[in-house]
Amino acid sequence: MKTFDKQAARATTLADPRWVAVRARDAHADGSFFYSVRSTGVYCRPSCAARPARPENVAFHATAAAAERAGFRPCKRCRPDRPSLAEQHAALVTTACRTIEQAETEPTLEQLAKPSGLSPFHFHRVFKAVTGVTPKQYATAHRSRRVRNELERSHSVTEAIFDAGYNASSRFYESAGEVLGMTPSSYRAGGADSEIRFAIGECSLGSILVAQSERGVCAILLGDDPDALARDLQDRFPKARLIGGDRNYEKLVAQVVGFVEAPAIGLDLPLDVRGTAFQQRVWRALREIPAGSTASYSEIARRIGSPTATRAVAQACASNMLAVAIPCHRVVRNDGGLSGYRWGVPRKRALLDREAQA
Secondary structure, eight states: OOOOOHHHHHHHHSSSSSHHHHEEEEGGGBBBEEETTTTTTTTEEEEEEEEOOOGEEEEESHHHHHHTTTTTTTTTTTTTTTTOOOHHHHHHHHHHHHHHHHHHSSOOHHHHHGGTTTTTTHHHHHHHHHHOOOOOHHHHHHHHHHHHHHHHHOOOHHHHHTTTOOOOHHHHHHHHHHHSSSSSSHHHTTSTTTTEEEEEEEETTTTEEEOOOSSHHHEEEEEEHHHHHHHOOOHHHHSSSEOOOHHHHHHHHHHHHHHHHHHGGGGOBBBBOOEEEEEEEHHHHHHHHOOOOOOOOOHHHTTOOOOOOOOHHHHHHHHHOBTTTOOOOEETTTTTTEEEEEETTHHHHHHHHHHHHO
């Protein structure tokens, strides 16, 4: 019969990074593993609020089924054999999102909260924590997507607006600029009535394209291939009139290039920023990061009031079309490491190095 080596078991547990999550009762680790306690015969979630077990009595399991096969029973406090609170909330919010998407008109907060059994106030908090936006912001973003799709296939602009769920065309026109970046008729024509001036220059980071609509600078793109940058812009507005910048416009490009080379000079330009409500919140937070400083994705999520939306923050950074003007290069991993940058990690490192030296 194999004897229990208390010291070896203790050393094994203390060396396992999962022990840190157990000691911290880290709810983010729930579902990624379970731990059992030899002295009590139960297994728990990492976030279990029970009194901490001695490390020599702890073993780790990949799944609840694995813990039960090893002879342990589920803890009656954290109920590891049932969906976690986070999973329950995610399921409730998923149902609410489908309700919003399938409704002819925007559901009220009370209507969305009722199936969940939560109060409207509590449901509102849960929805925002899971998605990063409020139910109303989600509904607005969904209708914006619908109206873009409807404009491409409907016989008239009015038909598209009503088919997208707006009960009055005036309500849509009030926000059309933010939703589409142009009038509905122009968008329906693929930007046929809009003009976008652009020019491509060179800087120490490669080629740079600067494009400007009537509302302001709408794209600052970096890359190695000037033709690829122009195609990227053309794909965004296939029927817009793309006009090569004249000598005066090229001064604007020079101003952007100057900022790339010497961040300390600042960049004060009108911007045409287009995105969902959540993206707009993230991008505003990015512009508040001082030059020479960085913030983690999770820190940005906390700043915008959505601490669990770290992945959505990263996606918003990746959707940014305004390099340097919206400084997504200042966002790093929690450990300070550099990761995903739309225009390449080497450019991200170069921009941060320049700002640190400014």
